[in-house]
Amino acid sequence: MSVALIPAPRDQMAWLQATATAYFGELAPDEPPPPLEEIIDWFDDPDTFALLIMHQERRVGFALIERLDAHHDLSEFGILHDWRGKGLGTRAAPLCFARFPGPWALGVAKALPGTARFWDGLLPTLSGVTGLARGPALTPYQSHSYTFAYKGAP
Numbered sequence: 001m002s003v004a005l006i007p008a009p010r011d012q013m014a015w016l017q018a019t020a021t022a023y024f025g026e027l028a029p030d031e032p033p034p035p036l037e038e039i040i041d042w043f044d045d046p047d048t049f050a051l052l053i054m055h056q057e058r059r060v061g062f063a064l065i066e067r068l069d070a071h072h073d074l075s076e077f078g079i080l081h082d083w084r085g086k087g088l089g090t091r092a093a094p095l096c097f098a099r100f101p102g103p104w105a106l107g108v109a110k111a112l113p114g115t116a117r118f119w120d121g122l123l124p125t126l127s128g129v130t131g132l133a134r135g136p137a138l139t140p141y142q143s144h145s146y147t148f149a150y151k152g153a154p
Helices: 010-027 036-044 088-099 113-125
Strands: 004-007 048-055 058-067 072-079 102-109 129-135 142-150
Touching (some): 004 088, 010 048, 010 058, 010 072, 048 088, 088 113, 088 142, 102 113, 113 129, 113 142
Antiparallel strands (some): 004 048, 048 058
């Protein structure tokens, strides 16, 4: 199953906002969805990257990456509900890391048990991952976090 990662074109902002609203509704049901201004920031800030996860020319998910001083942060990573469990996230995650080789951090959402299974199972198996360390949750919506470095092709 082929997967591609492409920068989200500005004309996909409405789709990304709708998708992010549903995604955040799963992760933090008591919180309001992100306002449009926050979504616009992902397109305008040079240190943030909104990426579409594509399969057979269809949008099947998204990744929001932030460049911080010492590392990249996988702020959000979501596969659309109908596409989960098909291996698309497993193929897309290394593409995210390979796009920005070097140090990474990510938090693991606690609202969806499959999220922990996904990251806990995937990260130790990726040949480009070194220095993998599990850490505490960084927000109330996370169960734990990871830091690592990524080098090489996906």
